[in-house]
Amino acid sequence: MADxxxxxxxxxxxxxxxxxSSGLTDSVEKAALxxxxxxxxxxxxxxxxxxxxxxxxxxRMNNMFNSYSEAEEYIEYYTRKHALSSYVELIDGxxxxxxIPVIASIxxxxxxxxxxxxxxxxxxxxxxxxxxxxxxxxDVKMKGDEIEKIYIDVARKVAxxxxxxxxxxxxxxxxxxxxxxxxxxxxxxxxxxLFNRFYQPDVDLNTLKVTSGSILSHPDxxxxxxxxxxxxxxxxxxNLAASTGIHDWQTAVKNILLGANAVQVASAMYKSGPxxxxxxxxxxxxxxxxxxxxxxxxxTGKLRQADSIKPLAYERAQFMRYFSDAR
Ligand SMILES: Cc1cc2nc3c(=O)[nH]c(=O)nc-3n(C[C@H](O)[C@H](O)[C@H](O)COP(=O)(O)O)c2cc1C
Numbered sequence: 001m002a003d004x005x006x007x008x009x010x011x012x013x014x015x016x017x018x019x020x021s022s023g024l025t026d027s028v029e030k031a032a033l034x035x036x037x038x039x040x041x042x043x044x045x046x047x048x049x050x051x052x053x054x055x056x057x058x059x060r061m062n063n064m065f066n067s068y069s070e071a072e073e074y075i076e077y078y079t080r081k082h083a084l085s086s087y088v089e090l091i092d093g094x095x096x097x098x099x100i101p102v103i104a105s106i107x108x109x110x111x112x113x114x115x116x117x118x119x120x121x122x123x124x125x126x127x128x129x130x131x132x133x134x135x136x137x138x139d140v141k142m143k144g145d146e147i148e149k150i151y152i153d154v155a156r157k158v159a160x161x162x163x164x165x166x167x168x169x170x171x172x173x174x175x176x177x178x179x180x181x182x183x184x185x186x187x188x189x190x191x192x193x194l195f196n197r198f199y200q201p202d203v204d205l206n207t208l209k210v211t212s213g214s215i216l217s218h219p220d221x222x223x224x225x226x227x228x229x230x231x232x233x234x235x236x237x238x239n240l241a242a243s244t245g246i247h248d249w250q251t252a253v254k255n256i257l258l259g260a261n262a263v264q265v266a267s268a269m270y271k272s273g274p275x276x277x278x279x280x281x282x283x284x285x286x287x288x289x290x291x292x293x294x295x296x297x298x299x300t301g302k303l304r305q306a307d308s309i310k311p312l313a314y315e316r317a318q319f320m321r322y323f324s325d326a327r
Pocket of ligand 1: 020021022023045046047105132169195196197215216217218243244245246264265266267268270
């Protein structure tokens, strides 16, 4: 039997499989089930500041004083406090019930809140914190370097303020992606999670309305994760976790070979339940044995670009051969 353990964010995980932040990690009962099925860590459903502020607005609508006043300030204070304390209770409950690391997750919309929220959640006993950070580069007045600076500042401030390890989950809409990821990895964070997945707009041709695309990922979406794992592994100063499009154990192993220290899973569980993990673990083990590898650690990043004798193969931009043959 091969050794499936991996080192991620300073933890020794019994295997590389982490339950990704989602509705499947939003209660103590669900988290306990995930642990039972073999997940080595869980990332709790994110606490969203934007959601809290929407709740604040809804409360304001009901404000019986009907004007901006101290009462409104109280509503905001109370709603934020209440949301935070519910989340803190959730983390506390998970910590009491689970033996695997519990990674809390936050998404904040204002700069100072990242520190406030993260501090309270650390105090609740979370083993680590994942910053679920996304600024869609859709503001035509905002330059790329301004957006990147926000990510770097938040990562640095939170990592320097907290004593628990911090990860940042990002998207890949950065023009200087490799350079940016390396800079981000030097802020003191312990891991980069590649990538978070957005709401995907679609169009209904009958109603002519913009609708939501699939909430769950497709296996093909993992290609972008594989690209960036292979390029960043061995170059960033922190661990890497893969997220998006991991629907089978083979994809998980490919991500590890390209540089992932851990893989996060959400959609596959929504489709087939958390019980998928037991066969994945078994098959991962069998594959390692068949190939004569003793451990997950021995294959992590084995196929990354940094150690390749043909590094340009990872950067080939177009299917030149395919198109010339197909003519
Ligand atoms: C229903 C649902 C809820 C999610 N909620 C969160 C969340 O609160 N925070 C977060 O960082 N990611 C959230 N995600 C994104 C997942 O953690 C994951 O990054 C994404 O789904 C891609 O991974 P997958 O292909 O394994 O699904 C959610 C995903 C789904 C499907």
